[in-house]
Each structure stands twice: as C-alpha cells, then as structure tokens.
Amino acid sequence: MSHQLILKNCHVLDPGQGIDRRADIGISDGRVAAVEDSIAEVHGAQVLDVGGDGRYVVPGLIDLHAHVARGGTTPGVGMGCCDPDDIGIRSGVTTVLDAGSVGIANAGVFPAYILPGARTRVLFYLNVGTFAHSTKNPADVRGLDDIDAEGIASCVESNPGVVSGMKLRLVGPFVAKAGEQVIDAAKEAARRAALPLMVHIGDLFAAQDPGVDKRMLAVTEYLIGQLEAGDILTHLCTPSVGGVGRSGGQLDPLLKAARDRGVILDSALGMGNFGYQVAREQYERGLVPDTISSDLTLGGQAFHSLMECMAKFMAIGYSLADVVRMTTVNAAAAAGLADTAGALAVGRTADITILDVTEGDFRFTDTRKEAFSGRYGITPVQTVRAGELIAPRWGTHPWGWLPESAATSAGARPS
Structure with a gap:
C-alpha cells in the first residue's frame, strides 16, 4: 500500500x-x-x-474539559478563553471539548466562528446558564429563570450537530440554597435534548463555613444520585467546598455505584480545582478518575497544559499507561467518540x-499552592x-x- x-x-x-x-x-x-x-x-x-x-x-490526546470560546466572551468582563489550536494541535492535543464557556445568549459563536476556524477537533457543551461565563458574576445560575428550558431546546434544535452536551456549575449562593432544584432543571433540559450533562462540583469562592460545607456536600450527594450513563461529574479532585474529597471518603460508594451505571468521573484540574492531597488520598482508596482534563482558560495557559496535568497524576503514582488511557480511549468514550477516536x-x-517523557526532579503546585x-x-x-x-x-x-x-x-x- x-x-x-x-x-x-x-x-x-x-x-x-x-x-x-x-x-x-x-x-x-x-x-x-x-x-x-x-x-x-x-x-x-x-x-x-x-x-x-x-x-x-x-x-491523539483528548482534553475532555477546556474553555475555547475565544471571541464569545469579552476581555475584562467574562472569563478569558483559549484559542482551540493553541491548547489543541499546537500542544499535542487533537480534540478539545469546550465545557460550557457560553450559554444560549452567545452560543452562536461556535457554528459561526470557532468550529469552522479550528484545525483541532472541537466539541461544544452548552452551559445551562443563559449568560454562563460572559459576565463578571462567578455563578452561572442565580435563579431558576437563568435556566431557560425553551431557549435551550430551541438552541439545540436550531443548531443541529453543534451541541454535544450540557454543562452545569454547582457554585454560588442560589445553588447553596436550592441546589436540588437547579440539578433537576438542568437534568430535565439535558433529557429533553437527549444529551449528556456535565456537572462541575467545588465552589472555590464559597465561604469557609462548616454549615455551608455541609449543605454543599448534601447538594453534591443528591447530584451523584441523579447522574445517568454518559453524564460527567467533573473536578473529582477539587479541595473546594462541595468537593467529594471533603467527605473523607464517605461518598466513595456512591461515586463507584455511579461509575458502574456509566457515569464518567473527570478530574479537570484547572487553576482552581485540583488538590494534591485529595487526589493522593483518592488514589490510595482506589477512587481513581476515568479521565484527566485540563480545564484550561486563557489565564491557565501560562500555568499548565494537558500534558502537565498528566505528569501531576504520575507524581501521585499513576503510570504512563494509566494517564495515556485516561486521555485517549477513556476520554474518547466519555466524549461519544469511542468508534472514531482514542485508538490507533x-x-x-x-x-x-x-x-x-523526561525523567527528572520536577515541581508542581495545586490549587491551594501546595508544592x-x-x-x-x-x-x-x-x-x-x-x-x-x-x-x-x-x-x-x-x-x-x-x-x-x-x-x-x-x-x-x-x-
């Protein structure tokens, strides 16, 4: 041949x-x-x-959680998003999944600009919050009205093949108050569209208060019970309020049961959702993520890459084969690409x-600046x-x- x-x-x-x-x-x-x-x-x-x-x-490596809605958010106002090719093909990554950078207010940036212009394969998860990361408010959902069920359905129907899933972030005061209702509304929107739901756990900006911590863990516990096959729980190793690591392992049986029914456990390190001690304790207990992803934003490009995230997990004790599995075949299955990507x-x-792979003495830091x-x-x-x-x-x-x-x-x- x-x-x-x-x-x-x-x-x-x-x-x-x-x-x-x-x-x-x-x-x-x-x-x-x-x-x-x-x-x-x-x-x-x-x-x-x-x-x-x-x-x-x-x-080809697959980054299951990144933010590449460049041009969909305004500098100085919304979250800075990456150029998909900068953190994709020019960083050794062939597929990136944008994890809810934009909601229905500005989702049109993907079919009009990002998807046609990227050489990297880009998948897009729609944020259930109408304005998502395009404002200065760190919470995507400040009331149930922010989840516009009719608007979401129309967005998905009017942009066939563009939206691959939906994204919910469990952050902010309203989620602490009515998290179960928020989860139900997001899950209903995803079911209506026959799409998977990715849910962010861990509120970096929540008050460090025992009552808030207990309440957010209850919301997380409820979430785990609602997730179905194909859904993604992201930020497994977060040290922030609402993170499963703050349960001291008490949520491990629920997480393993969720995995058994087809839920994906994603790490999504980012700048704000990776705790070294959390990840190490989970590893020692046998609670391991299915996938490694970067949660890269524009600010994070000077902090790490998907490959550096892989190296962080090798520092915990995972093998090279482990971290490659989590960024290839496992990530392909999680992204709905099991038959087209993730294998040679x-x-x-x-x-x-x-x-x-270079052997040496390397230094890393986590969200809490622990080296x-x-x-x-x-x-x-x-x-x-x-x-x-x-x-x-x-x-x-x-x-x-x-x-x-x-x-x-x-x-x-x-x-």
Missing part, C-alpha cells in the same frame, strides 16, 4: 488496544492505514523517524500524538491531525513545556 506519511521506529503505546511495542505507522488519505513491525519506505512518502529514549507515539486503529482518522514533586515531565514533539504533521508551540512556561525543575526552584534556568 502507498502511504503519504510513515512514522518509523515508534514506541506505540495504545492502552485501548493493549499495544505497547515498537512498530511503524503508515498513514494514507488522512487515516491510519497500517500499524506493522516494519513498513518499507516508498517514493513520495513523507517519512519521520520517531525513535529515541523516552519517546512515545500514542493516540486501522481505518480511523490519523489523530496521533508524539510525546517525550509537590514528581519524577516525570511530558512534552509534545509532534501532533498528527487527520494525517497532517503539526509542530508544537513554544510551551506554557518561559523555558518551554517541562514542569518547573529543582534547579529552577533554586533560581537556575533549567537546561
């Missing part, structure tokens, strides 16, 4: 297919055409040798990530999106992609 692109000497790591071995990959017409021990070079084919210590070829299967679109260390950093080398090779951008840090090193912590520039 004639190939347009051949990746030679790959260490292929594809947990979804149980592949962890050396192989060549042939790509034709934007699709994976062969994964074989050796593929002969042919005239006219582009050939890339990707051999090397610590270098891996994995299915012959015939599928050639979405591939080439990455380096912790890890042995591995992960960096993008090349992205293949639909058969096209794309080089990465410079990186999230002034020195590039690698996390901060011990040398940097001491004031020296990393080599």
Whole structure:
C-alpha cells in the first residue's frame, strides 16, 4: 500500500488496544492505514523517524474539559478563553471539548466562528446558564429563570450537530440554597435534548463555613444520585467546598455505584480545582478518575497544559499507561467518540500524538499552592491531525513545556 506519511521506529503505546511495542505507522488519505513491525519506505512518502529514549507515539490526546470560546466572551468582563489550536494541535492535543464557556445568549459563536476556524477537533457543551461565563458574576445560575428550558431546546434544535452536551456549575449562593432544584432543571433540559450533562462540583469562592460545607456536600450527594450513563461529574479532585474529597471518603460508594451505571468521573484540574492531597488520598482508596482534563482558560495557559496535568497524576503514582488511557480511549468514550477516536486503529482518522517523557526532579503546585514533586515531565514533539504533521508551540512556561525543575526552584534556568 502507498502511504503519504510513515512514522518509523515508534514506541506505540495504545492502552485501548493493549499495544505497547515498537512498530511503524503508515498513514494514507488522512487515516491510519497500517500499524506493522516494519513498513518499507516508498517514493513520495513523507517519512519521520520517531525513535529515541523516552519517546512515545500514542493516540491523539483528548482534553475532555477546556474553555475555547475565544471571541464569545469579552476581555475584562467574562472569563478569558483559549484559542482551540493553541491548547489543541499546537500542544499535542487533537480534540478539545469546550465545557460550557457560553450559554444560549452567545452560543452562536461556535457554528459561526470557532468550529469552522479550528484545525483541532472541537466539541461544544452548552452551559445551562443563559449568560454562563460572559459576565463578571462567578455563578452561572442565580435563579431558576437563568435556566431557560425553551431557549435551550430551541438552541439545540436550531443548531443541529453543534451541541454535544450540557454543562452545569454547582457554585454560588442560589445553588447553596436550592441546589436540588437547579440539578433537576438542568437534568430535565439535558433529557429533553437527549444529551449528556456535565456537572462541575467545588465552589472555590464559597465561604469557609462548616454549615455551608455541609449543605454543599448534601447538594453534591443528591447530584451523584441523579447522574445517568454518559453524564460527567467533573473536578473529582477539587479541595473546594462541595468537593467529594471533603467527605473523607464517605461518598466513595456512591461515586463507584455511579461509575458502574456509566457515569464518567473527570478530574479537570484547572487553576482552581485540583488538590494534591485529595487526589493522593483518592488514589490510595482506589477512587481513581476515568479521565484527566485540563480545564484550561486563557489565564491557565501560562500555568499548565494537558500534558502537565498528566505528569501531576504520575507524581501521585499513576503510570504512563494509566494517564495515556485516561486521555485517549477513556476520554474518547466519555466524549461519544469511542468508534472514531482514542485508538490507533486501522481505518480511523490519523489523530496521533508524539510525546517525550523526561525523567527528572520536577515541581508542581495545586490549587491551594501546595508544592509537590514528581519524577516525570511530558512534552509534545509532534501532533498528527487527520494525517497532517503539526509542530508544537513554544510551551506554557518561559523555558518551554517541562514542569518547573529543582534547579529552577533554586533560581537556575533549567537546561
């Protein structure tokens, strides 16, 4: 078979297919055409040798929770959103899911501007709050009227194929007062549209008060019972009020039962929803996320990347195969792409990530500014999106992609 692109000497790591071995990959017409021990070079084919210590070829990474509604929110007013290609193909990620950056008031930015302009595959979850992140108010839902059921239904119907799911954030005073009603209204809107619901837990701005904490945990407990197969609970490892980690493990049986019925447990680290101690304690108890996602906003681009999120979980004790599984096959299933993405299967679109795993002494921080260390950093080398090779951008840090090193912590520039 004639190939347009051949990746030679790959260490292929594809947990979804149980592949962890050396192989060549042939790509034709934007699709994976062969994964074989050796593929002969042919005239006219582009050939890339990707051999090397610590270098891996994995299915295209999928970021299940990010914010890429660039142009849909106003600088200085709403939440800053990323360019999808900056945190996508130029960061080693082939698919990003926008997790509710906008509601029905400005959802039109996706079909008119973002989806046609992005080379990265972009999925869009509609925020059930009409104005979502487009105002300065940190709460998307300040009353039940903010969930416009008729408007949501019309948005989904009038934009066929655009909305892949819905998003609810359990934050703010009204949620603390009437969280169960808010959950019911959001779930009803999602059922009506036959779409999955992603729900954010953890209120970073809530008062640190035992009564508020107890009340928000009760709302979270109610939520877990309402989630159905295909729904996503996001920010599993948040240390904030309402986070499951604040229950001391008491909600673990409910979470595991939810997973058994098909609910996805997503980590979505972001700048405000990852606690190292929470994640480590969950790991030790056997409560592990199904997926790793970045929750990247414009401000977060200088803080981390999806690959750095993966490295943070390796610092906890997860293996490379674990974190690749959570950002490929698991994320594809959660995003409704189980048959089209997440694996280097012959015939599928050639979405591939080439990455380096570097061993060293790296420093990370969590939401509470707690520092912790890890042995591995992960960096993008090349992205293949639909058969096209794309080089990465410079990186999230002034020195590039690698996390901060011990040398940097001491004031020296990393080599």
